[in-house]
Every structure is written in structure tokens, then in C-alpha cells.
Amino acid sequence: MNVPLSFSNWTTYRSEIVLNGLSNFRLLYRQGYLVSAVRVTVVYSLIAMTLQNAVSLGLAYALRETTPANGFFRAVFFLPVLISPLAAGYIWRGILDPNGPLDHAIALALPGFSFAWLGNPWTALPAVAFVDAWKWIGLTTLVYIAGINSVPRTLNEAALMDGANAWQAFWRVTFPMLAPAFTFNVVVTLIGAFSAFDVIQATTAGGPGASTRSINILLRMQWGQGNFGTGSALSLIITLMVVVVAIPLVTYLRHREV
């Protein structure tokens, strides 16, 4: 349904919808919106995916044993997953405000410190991607814990007996065996981040300027101005990006699974 609408003149102004070729894409390009939104979306996704997987892998390794203490911390790290993304965004908007608790904490060491993490064009995008990663880290951690615990302990023990240290045992033995979990987490986090909207909307609404204006944020802006054809075109672009990235990525990652 979205495909023909992407190539149509659908707006609020008229009830007739007529196909108009590539006009919507040309208009978005001419206004400079398209390239900027794709760039923001890709950078945001890469930061969120990298941060989320790196941190959750470490957490999973630290919390791999099933003990009461680990059970508690697993629950704590999973809590953000249960929070609405909008609520998470609003919470972090408060935390990252120039008058918020983060700046106040830093000001204890650096008196007078005040920085608009979400108001600076350079830090806003990493900050918002961090919030996204924080929000979903509990989920990817659980997947990695399951993956780590499915690796036979005897393999690790054999590596250690052969003289490997703990890092080598993890990197050379456990990590390759984690490939299915890694594939799942990388693909899900990357593609999930492509569709980012709610966390960004709640924290910066795409600002400052166009610094965090992802494709979905731009889509909402286009719809908000009654330009549904261009909005649909943006939606199609996200779909194409997911297809173009997901298929090769899954194919590549599946090939390296043990």
C-alpha cells in the first residue's frame, strides 16, 4: 500500500491522489532533507548498535552465572526494557538537561559545569543513541547470557589448561560460539535503530536543528505538514534500507557461525 503512495501527490489539500513519479524523492533531495536524515539514521543506528552490543556482551559475561546477586542485577538491567520508550526519553531529557542531575554531578568535580548534551549539535546524536542503547541493553544482555551458557564449559576449561588466559579463552573460544546470538543481536539492534522515533521524539524531537532528525522524525514532520506523499516516500526509504542492510548482514554473519 505504501509503495504507490510514495509515488503520489497525496496531501491534505485534496482528496484525489495522483501518481507523480519521483517528485517526492526529488523534493526531499532538493530541500536537503533526504541526505541529512539518512546520514543521521545510519550514524544513530551504528552508535546504538555498537554501544548496545559491546556493553551487553560485557554485562552478559559478568552476569553469566545464575546466582541470587546476578539474578538481581539481571532484573535491574532489564527494567529499562519494560519502560515505554517515550517515558525513557523524557527521563533522560531531564537527566541530560543543563540543570539536570548529570551536570550537577559533574559540577561537584568541575564547579560551574553546565552543558546542554541534547542541545549541542555535536553531542545530541550520540547522547540520544546512548539512551536508545540503554533502553534495550537488558534484552541483548539476556540473549548473550543464554548464548554464553550454551557454550560447553569443557571447551573453556580445555583452553585454560592449554595455557590460554581468561581473555583469550573468551575471545578465541566462547565468542566464536556466540555467533548465533551475535547475529541476532546485531541485526535486531541495527534494524530496530533504523526505525528510531520515540526516544528521539521525546528527547530532542529531531533537534537541535537537524542534528537528530532521523528518517522517521522527518516522516512525522512531513505528515504534520500534510505532505503524506513525501512522508510515504520516506517510509519506503526505511524499508529499502532495512532490506539492503539486513539481507547481506544476515548472510555474512550466518556464514561465520560455527
Place this chain on the structure above:
Amino acid sequence: MTFKMRQVAAVAAIAAALSSQLVASGHAAGVTLTVWHNTSDPAAVTALYSAYEKASGNKLNLVDIPADGMEATVLTKWASGDRPDILEFHPISSTLDQLNASQNLIDLSGEDFVKQSDIYEIGGRASDGKVYAAITTFPETWGLYYNKKVLADHGLKPATTFEALKAQCAVLSKDGIATLHEAGASAWPVAVQVLIYASSAASPTYVADVLNHKAKLDDPNSPIVAGIKSWLDLKAAGCYNSDLTTATFEQSTHAVYTGKAAYQLIHSNMAPVYLDEAKGDAKALDAAVGFTGIGATTPSTTVSPGPIGTYLLPKTGDVKKQAAALDFVRFVTGPGYAAYIAQSGTFPIIKGAGDPPNASQLGEDIKAAYDKGPRVPLINGNLPGGLLNGIQIMGEVSVGQLTVEQAAPQYQTGVETAAQAQGLPGW
């Protein structure tokens, strides 16, 4: 608490006084009407809703539309085919055209309230000339809310031009006071400043010239270009708050009320937000805050009929509900109007209702700015698209991502795109 008690008492009084009139109208009770209403609705408006419910026996299901990004929220819901029975929205031509008024809204041109108000000379009509909006509230009068003590302490009089505002920066900045509190996180206040400047700087025929291809928004001497430059001049002069990219308009209100900033540029219908800031204490508000119009280089007052207390009636296909919605509009512009004016403290725009007995000094200031003028219409009212893309454009300008030369053509593109979508001849 006192404020709420007063509100409840007012609702009861309005309902008691008017219930007999509604019964006499013969309208069927028990209909539930969905109202998309602005979250900035002041207490008097919500009290009017309650009064209508009690008087008519109908129920109003209020759906909150956040004040920030109201236009985007409404149009997004509208696009999905969702329709309220009553829509509280902008009554300017550009937005009515966006809703495809002739096909989607009930024509109110023949209603009595249209004949009894001059407001329909500046708003309420789509480009086809028909009235599609029932307006109850005094026109949005755009200008500067200012902190009286801050100005008095610095020996300053309220600025009535952007040039005067810039001159005052040098004095106020020395004491760490933001001259003009900007709200980048709310986005629209930044864009509006350009519109106010441009409205004042534009010739009376400018909008018509744009529509007739005699002028463009990105001409080097266009009022929009001048407005963007003015915004950047004030920024370069250090006139804004340091947190302009993260501040909201509510924070601007707080900053002016508490004296951390001298001015906020916003419209008169936001006066209730100031009253909230003063915790409902009208005397404290009057002592702290005043209002004045502002022009580009000479004093003027920009006016526009606003969305608060303005009602559009979408064609829903449900005859019974459409009749009840029309009944609501007739109530708020008829039997309920005088009581609404009395409670709201705003000045009436429909003949027959007297001035409010309890108008605040701030309200009097706003009325004085409106009366004093010279009044100029907000420039986007009759431009296709309503310059809504200005919110995005000025967001980028405000953080240096767009220059004036890059921004102005985008305003023009927005008008062209909307005009083509509208099917205007020659575009």
C-alpha cells in the same frame, strides 16, 4: 485550590443559568462528542466545556492535543482518517485549506455569530471565502511579555521594536539577564519570531505579491530574509538565553516571571500560562509582568485569530453528532458566551457581550496593544502551507546549520509545494 473552587462555582453558575435555554432549543441530549482540544486551553475554556455538558446533557470526550506541535499532531491524525466531532484548531486560511475545508468541514457562513463579529474579516475563512471556524477568543495579539521589575531596575522602558530590543541587550546582559528568552526545544517560538518581524516589515500587498508571483520569500529584500537576519543579529548580540536550544516556552514563561529573563515573544492567548506560573494569583502576575506589541523598526502589533477557543466541525457522516456539534458551537458563541467572557477575563469579539468585569492588568495591557496598533496580520495566514516548514528551517538556522541564503529559498519552496498541492493557478 481557591482558583479551582472558583472554577467549579463558575461552571455551576453557567450551567444553572443556561440549562433552560438549551432545553428550549429542542436538541436531543445524550450524544457523546469527541473534541480534539489544545492542552493549553485555559480554565475558562474547559469550564465552558463542562457548562455545555451540564446544560445540554451531551458529553464531550476531550482528546488532548499537545500545544507543542499541535499542527503536526492534528494533521497526522487527520491523515489516518481519524475525525473528531469538534476540532479546536487554527482558523487561518492556510490551515483551513490544509484540511481541505470545502470537502471536510461544515460551512458555518450562515450562522448568526458570523454576522455578529468583525473577527471574520481577518480569519475563520478558507481560500474559498466561506467560514469554517467558530471563533470565541480575542485575536492572538503577538508581542512581548516583560518583567516589570527587571526593566525598572535597569531604567528601561518596554521595547516596541526589534531594534530597541537589541539596544537593551547591552544593558541587561551585563547583569546576566537574558534579554529575550528563546525556546528552541518547543521549536515554534523560534520560527514565530521571524514571522512577527516579517509581518511588521512587509508591505500591505506583500502576501498578494507572493501569490501573484511578483515577489518571492527569498528575494534579497524580502521581509522573511530580514526576519531571519534580525533573529541572527539578536543571537550575535548575546540577547538570548544560553540554553536556547533546550528551553521550552513554559521555561521562557518561568524565566520572565521570575526575572531571569526580561522578555518572551509569544501571543496573548498564552496569558493563562503566566497565570499558572503565578499559581493563579492574578494580582501577583499583574505586579510582575506586562505586555507590549513589537514591530520590526517601528512599533506595531501583529494579530491573528488563534486556535484556543476556535472550533471547526468536521463532516463525520453522523448526522446526529454533526447536529450536536453545531449545537455546541451555537452554545459557545451564544448562550454560553457572556459567562465565558466574564470568567476568562478576555475581551469579547461577539457583539452583545460586555467587557469582562475582572480583566487583569495584563489583559488590559494586551487589549491596549491591540487597540493601539498599528495592527498587522500575521504574514503566514494567507500563504499556502502557512510557512509551517519554518519550524524546521529556523531550527537549523538557530544552530548554524543553515545560512540566511540557504534558509530563505526553503521558505519559498514550502509555499510553492503547498500551492501546487492546493492546485492554485499559476503554480
